[in-house]
Structures are given as C-alpha cells and as structure tokens.
Amino acid sequence: MHATLIYGDHDIRAEEVPDPILLTGDDAIVRVVAACVCGSDLWPYRGVDAVRAPRRIGHEFVGVVEQIGPKVSKIAVGDFVIAPFYYCDMTCANCLYGYSAYCLNGGFWGTDDRQGAFADGGQGELVRVPMADGTLVATPGIPDAALIPDLLALSDVMGTGHHAALSAGVGRGDTVVVVGDGAVGLCGVLAATRLGAGRVIAMSRTPQRQQLARDFGATDIVEERGDEGVERIRELTGGIGADRVLECVGTEEAMDQSLRVARVGGQVGFVGVPHGADLRIGRLFRSNVGLRGGVASVRNTMPELLPEVLDGRLRPGRVFDLELPLAEVPEAYRAMDERRATKVLLRPEAPLSR
Amino acid sequence: MHATLIYGDHDIRAEEVPDPILLTGDDAIVRVVAACVCGSDLWPYRGVDAVRAPRRIGHEFVGVVEQIGPKVSKIAVGDFVIAPFYYCDMTCANCLYGYSAYCLNGGFWGTDDRQGAFADGGQGELVRVPMADGTLVATPGIPDAALIPDLLALSDVMGTGHHAALSAGVGRGDTVVVVGDGAVGLCGVLAATRLGAGRVIAMSRTPQRQQLARDFGATDIVEERGDEGVERIRELTGGIGADRVLECVGTEEAMDQSLRVARVGGQVGFVGVPHGADLRIGRLFRSNVGLRGGVASVRNTMPELLPEVLDGRLRPGRVFDLELPLAEVPEAYRAMDERRATKVLLRPEAPLSR
Numbered sequence: 030m031h032a033t034l035i036y037g038d039h040d041i042r043a044e045e046v047p048d049p050i051l052l053t054g055d056d057a058i059v060r061v062v063a064a065c066v067c068g069s070d071l072w073p074y075r076g077v078d079a080v081r082a083p084r085r086i087g088h089e090f091v092g093v094v095e096q097i098g099p100k101v102s103k104i105a106v107g108d109f110v111i112a113p114f115y116y117c118d119m120t121c122a123n124c125l126y127g128y129s130a131y132c133l134n135g136g137f138w139g140t141d142d143r144q145g146a147f148a149d150g151g152q153g154e155l156v157r158v159p160m161a162d163g164t165l166v167a168t169p170g171i172p173d174a175a176l177i178p179d180l181l182a183l184s185d186v187m188g189t190g191h192h193a194a195l196s197a198g199v200g201r202g203d204t205v206v207v208v209g210d211g212a213v214g215l216c217g218v219l220a221a222t223r224l225g226a227g228r229v230i231a232m233s234r235t236p237q238r239q240q241l242a243r244d245f246g247a248t249d250i251v252e253e254r255g256d257e258g259v260e261r262i263r264e265l266t267g268g269i270g271a272d273r274v275l276e277c278v279g280t281e282e283a284m285d286q287s288l289r290v291a292r293v294g295g296q297v298g299f300v301g302v303p304h305g306a307d308l309r310i311g312r313l314f315r316s317n318v319g320l321r322g323g324v325a326s327v328r329n330t331m332p333e334l335l336p337e338v339l340d341g342r343l344r345p346g347r348v349f350d351l352e353l354p355l356a357e358v359p360e361a362y363r364a365m366d367e368r369r370a371t372k373v374l375l376r377p378e379a380p381l382s383r
Numbered sequence: 384m385h386a387t388l389i390y391g392d393h394d395i396r397a398e399e400v401p402d403p404i405l406l407t408g409d410d411a412i413v414r415v416v417a418a419c420v421c422g423s424d425l426w427p428y429r430g431v432d433a434v435r436a437p438r439r440i441g442h443e444f445v446g447v448v449e450q451i452g453p454k455v456s457k458i459a460v461g462d463f464v465i466a467p468f469y470y471c472d473m474t475c476a477n478c479l480y481g482y483s484a485y486c487l488n489g490g491f492w493g494t495d496d497r498q499g500a501f502a503d504g505g506q507g508e509l510v511r512v513p514m515a516d517g518t519l520v521a522t523p524g525i526p527d528a529a530l531i532p533d534l535l536a537l538s539d540v541m542g543t544g545h546h547a548a549l550s551a552g553v554g555r556g557d558t559v560v561v562v563g564d565g566a567v568g569l570c571g572v573l574a575a576t577r578l579g580a581g582r583v584i585a586m587s588r589t590p591q592r593q594q595l596a597r598d599f600g601a602t603d604i605v606e607e608r609g610d611e612g613v614e615r616i617r618e619l620t621g622g623i624g625a626d627r628v629l630e631c632v633g634t635e636e637a638m639d640q641s642l643r644v645a646r647v648g649g650q651v652g653f654v655g656v657p658h659g660a661d662l663r664i665g666r667l668f669r670s671n672v673g674l675r676g677g678v679a680s681v682r683n684t685m686p687e688l689l690p691e692v693l694d695g696r697l698r699p700g701r702v703f704d705l706e707l708p709l710a711e712v713p714e715a716y717r718a719m720d721e722r723r724a725t726k727v728l729l730r731p732e733a734p735l736s737r
C-alpha cells in the first residue's frame with residue numbers, strides 16, 4: 030500500500046510500504062476513506078520536533094473495516110468507522126473515567142504498540158487498528174459521502190475543540206473567548222456555541238477564518254492581540270473579562286492572552302500542545318482563574334457528538350478547505366505550513382502517481 | 384481600646400489605640416467577641432514578609448454591633464455578626480459572580496480603605512466595618528457561647544477549606560487527598576466529607592491533628608511525604624491516584640505533592656498562599672489535571688454553612704486548640720509559630736494586663 034512518511038525538515042513523501050496484517054485477535058484492518066493533516070504534524074515538518082529517521086505520520090482517519098481478529102465483537106467487516114487520534118481499550122480505569130487518551134493499555138498511531146508491533150499512521154491506504162472494539166466507533170450504515178469531512182473531524186479537531194470548551198466549563202449564557210483560529214479553535218467556537226454560550230468572541234485576523242467562526246456561532250471577532258487584544262475584550266465585557274476562555278494554540282503568548290482576558294473566577298480550558306510556558310501559580314491564585322486541559326479524549330465524547338453530525342446539526346467538516354489525493358501529501362503539508370489552508374483532507378483512494 | 388500591633392520579626396504587642404468611629408453612612412462599629420490568629424499572620428511574624436512600621440494585624444472576628452451608619456439597613460445594633468476576612472459590598476460584578484474576596488470596592492482588614500481611612504484588624508476590642516450591609520452576616524439572635532469558635536471559623540478557615548474542596552470539584556463518592564494539616568487543611572477534610580467524598584486521605588504527621596482529621600471524616604492518614612507519600616497514595620488508590628486534591632499549604636513542595644497524587648483527569652483545588660512555585664504547563668497538559676483556587680470568597684458561602692454550624696452539624700471550631708485573652712497575644716503567636724497550637728482564639732473582653 031501507499032502511506033506517508035516524514036523524512037525530515039519539510040520533506041514528506043507518499044511511498045510504497047508493506048500492507049499491515051492482523052497481529053492479535055483484537056486487531057482490525059481498516060481501509061482508509063479519508064485522512065488529514067493536523068496542526069501538530071507541522072511541528073516535525075517544520076523541524077521544531079526532530080525527526081531521526083524516516084517515519085510514518087498521521088493520526089486522523091475514517092474508513093471501512095476489511096478484516097477483524099477473532100476477538101473483535103463490536104465491529105464487523107464492512108462497518109464504516111471513525112478512529113480517534115489514538116487507540117484505547119475503553120475498559121481500563123482511565124478510559125472508564127472519561128480519559129481514554131490516557132488509556133493504560135493504549136497508544137498513539139505511527140509508533141510501536143506495547144507488544145512492539147507498529148501501528149500505522151492513518152495518512153495511508155490501510156491501518157492496523159489495535160484494540161479495535163475499544164478504539165473504533167461504527168456509524169449505523171455507510172454514511173452519505175457529503176458527511177465524510179464532518180465524520181473525519183470527530184477523529185480529532187472537533188473532539189479537541191469540545192474538550193477545550195468542557196475544560197473551560199462552558200455553560201448556558203456564558204461569555205466565551207476563543208484564542209486561536211486554527212481548525213481546533215474554530216471547532217472550539219462551534220463547541221462553545223453548542224454548549225449554550227451566550228456570547229462567543231473569536232480572536233482572528235484572517236477574513237475567511239473570521240467568516241467560518243461567525244458561521245460556527247461567534248458573535249464577536251477581535252483582531253487585536255497582546256495588550257490591545259486584552260483591552261478590546263475588557264471593553265466587550267464591561268471591564269470584567271470573559272467567563273470562559275479556550276486556549277487553542279499552545280504558545281506562551283496564547284496562554285498569557287487567555288489568562289489575561291478571563292474574569293476573576295473564570296476558567297481557561299487549554300488544548301494547544303504547550304511549547305514553552307512556565308506559569309507563576311500566584312497569578313492563578315490572585316485571580317481565582319482555573320486552568321484545565323490537555324490531550325482530548327475524543328473517543329469518550331464521540332458517541333455524544335456523532336448523532337448530531339449524522340443528522341447534519343453539527344458541521345465541523347467545514348474546517349477542511351482543501352482536499353487532495355494521498356499522492357499529493359507534500360502539497361498538503363506545504364499548504365498548511367504556508368497557511369494557505371486551514372486543514373487539508375487526504376483521499377487515499379485517489380490514484381497515486383507512481 | 385486595645386488592639387494588636389506587629390512591630391517586626393517576632394515582635395507583637397497588644398496596645399492602646401484610638402477607638403474607631405463611624406466614618407461613612409455604610410459603616411458599622413462591632414465590639415469583638417472573639418478573634419484569632421491566622422497561619423498567614425505568621426508570614427510577617429516570622430519576617431518572611433517585611434514589616435516596615437508597627438501596624439495593626441488580624442482579619443477574623445465575630446462580635447456584636449454597637450453602632451451603625453444611617454445607610455445601614457440589613458444589620459442592626461445588637462446583632463451578633465460574623466465578618467469575613469475582608470470587607471465587600473456584595474453588589475458588584477465580582478461579588479454577584481460569587482467572588483466577593485475580589486470585590487471591586489472592597490478591601491482587607493488592617494489596611495486603608497479606598498477613601499484612605501483605616502479599617503481595623505480584628506485582633507482588637509472594636510472594629511470599624513466598611514460596607515456593613517455587604518460585609519457582615521448576622522445570626523438569628525445571640526448564639527450560645529459554645530458555638531463561638533464554630534462561628535468564628537466561618538470568618539476564614541472553614542470557608543477557605545470549603546473553597547479548596549469546591550475548587551477541586553469534590554463530589555459524591557470521590558477519593559480526596561488533603562495536603563496540609565493546619566487549620567485550613569483540617570477544615571478541608573471537613574468540607575470534603577460534607578460534600579460527600581467517599582474517601583478522604585489526610586496527609587499528616589502530628590498525632591493530635593491526625594485525630595481531629597479522623598473526627599472530621601478522614602478515612603485514611605498518610606504520614607509519608609515526597610516520593611514516599613506519592614507512593615503511599617498510589618497504593619491506596621489502586622495505582623490510579625486521587626480524584627481530587629486539596630492543596631492547603633502554599634509551598635512548592637505541597638503543590639508538587641498535590642499534582643503528583645492526582646489521577647489523570649483529576650483536579651487540584653489550592654488555597655495555600657503560593658510562596659514561590661513556577662509550574663510547567665506541560666505538566667498539567669500531560670495529565671489533564673486541572674488547577675483552580677485562590678483567595679476564598681467566604682462571605683458568599685457563609686449563608687450556606689451558617690445554618691449547619693447553628694444546628695451543630697458542622698463543628699469547624701474544633702480547630703481552635705488554645706484560647707487566650709487579647710493581652711496575651713504574644714503567646715498566641717508564639718504557640719502557633721512553635722506549632723504548639725493549631726489555631727489560637729483570642730478573647731478581647733478578657734481583662735488586659737496594663
């Protein structure tokens with residue numbers, strides 16, 4: 030099959046690799062219908078995270094089950110399935126507590142599993158899925174093709190935006206600020222709206238992202254950043270600050286901005302992978318602003334979000350603004366790196382150039 | 384009248400000072416029935432916080448209203464009242480949001496108010512109370528003398544322990560660890576028990592505090608600290624960690640301990656005034672442990688806790704293990720400094736040695 034490998038700084042390729050096979054009775058083999066590139070894939074692509082040897086990459090996909098091991102009982106051959114950006118058993122203490130991204134037996138795509146066997150990355154034609162009964166969520170029947178981007182968004186970005194909103198404690202009537210206008214930030218706007226926020230202020234400078242934010246429910250757009258951004262939010266909130274803030278970037282500046290626009294007693298939910306950023310605890314103490322977040326356990330919230338995607342109420346797939354065949358994966362990364370695209374959807378079934 | 388002044392490192396005195404008078408129509412004058420020494424009073428006493436000139440100190444008291452200004456309507460002369468450890472209007476945006484300790488017009492005892500007039504400290508015979516209608520909570524009738532310590536505990540420590548538990552999100556059935564066995568930590572044990580925690584693990588090395596923790600509902604005592612303490616909590620929680628952790632100390636070690644014993648997806652509520660302590664945000668991200676806390680808005684929770692104190696269900700006053708007349712305030716500080724007492728109650732009405 031063909032799959033994506035990262036060779037190093039700005040060097041990404043679709044290449045022939047061995048087909049995955051069932052390795053344990055709990056495995057499934059999934060033929061990928063759609064995959065995508067994540068903002069976090071850009072860290073190694075940009076050389077921020079070192080790449081030692083060519084390795085597989087990608088962690089979001091939907092597809093159709095081709096084979097199952099003898100112990101798989103909840104998933105059947107022919108099912109259309111959504112995979113979270115990790116695999117998990119859904120039976121350990123962490124999974125049952127709602128934190129399957131921290132599954133005691135699970136792991137992440139594109140790395141070796143606990144038996145030392147490789148778990149494919151998703152940006153390829155086939156994936157071996159460990160612990161298929163826990164990991165995969167099947168749709169009732171084969172969904173309409175138009176829903177594929179929305180379903181794929183449940184693999185990571187929508188669930189992650191939702192986690193930011195839950196971590197911030199968004200509730201009915203709240204005033205919410207969303208810091209970051211990437212795919213996750215935009216999904217954060219959608220999640221906050223869905224949870225009943227009374228006002229959603231999106232911080233964005235890009236006209237088309239501003240428009241999508243508005244479509245997702247943003248009531249206000251703030252283009253300013255730093256001191257001016259803080260000042261603008263203060264003005265919009267009667268000098269008090271926002272009840273809830275979603276930090277969807279991961280930089281020190283974004284966290285600083287988030288903490289500064291939260292009101293006394295407010296809460297920051299953060300899902301941006303922190304790069305840098307020490308925090309003085311006294312700063313939280315003096316404002317009673319809570320801080321909560323981390324890797325989103327999207328598998329746990331998928332059953333709640335899926336019905337709304339299937340009936341068309343929730344359209345997170347609109348964050349995909351470019352679609353390419355797998356063979357053109359280098360262009361997919363370039364487009365996101367250069368911010369020409371918010372998020373790129375990849376179609377492995379499109380003919381690969383050989 | 385007589386009141387307490389701090390002169391410097393380990394130099395505290397009860398001295399003659401002018402009686403307070405009504406300065407605004409919103410003021411009340413309260414004759415103090417009982418006051419006490421707070422763990423935070425030990426920071427200047429020990430020279431950790433510099434003392435520039437002799438100044439008044441103390442911020443917890445209950446008493447009887449002697450005079451009121453013409454604008455005071457909710458409090459009457461003769462009322463028995465409890466004061467929170469700050470004064471507040473209970474009408475500003477922060478007060479209404481539940482965060483009266485951050486009142487936009489309020490302030491702290493022992494400092495000048497916003498009109499530049501001094502607000503007395505509490506460790507004295509009389510106090511001028513600004514914004515009396517917002518600040519004070521009156522009991523129905525004059526309470527039984529036996530309840531004075533319990534009522535006084537609502538002024539700070541019980542409300543602060545309660546805030547730690549609320550900030551940690553303690554709910555029914557939760558496993559809770561309390562770090563710190565001072566008066567606030569012990570009240571945290573009581574608050575967690577009251578909120579329905581299934582298991583409360585108190586970290587304490589002092590036999591009499593262990594006993595009080597047990598009386599307040601602790602199901603387990605852990606004497607170990609550092610790596611051994613973490614290991615012990617892991618053992619007690621099946622290797623998973625605690626759902627909720629109350630950090631009631633304020634040192635870097637206590638915060639580190641708290642974060643290490645929380646389970647994935649757990650929450651740390653902190654009320655110890657942070658001394659030092661930078662936090663790497665990645666540490667929270669990797670565990671999805673939330674962090675929330677700060678100055679407790681005890682005035683907001685007083686109406687909920689007061690009835691339980693009045694009917695004897697809640698006995699936080701048991702944290703007072705020494706009672707002295709105001710004239711012996713130097714001994715009160717010494718006893719707490721040397722850890723001979725957990726918390727000392729002061730009786731201004733007792734005759735002062737002159």
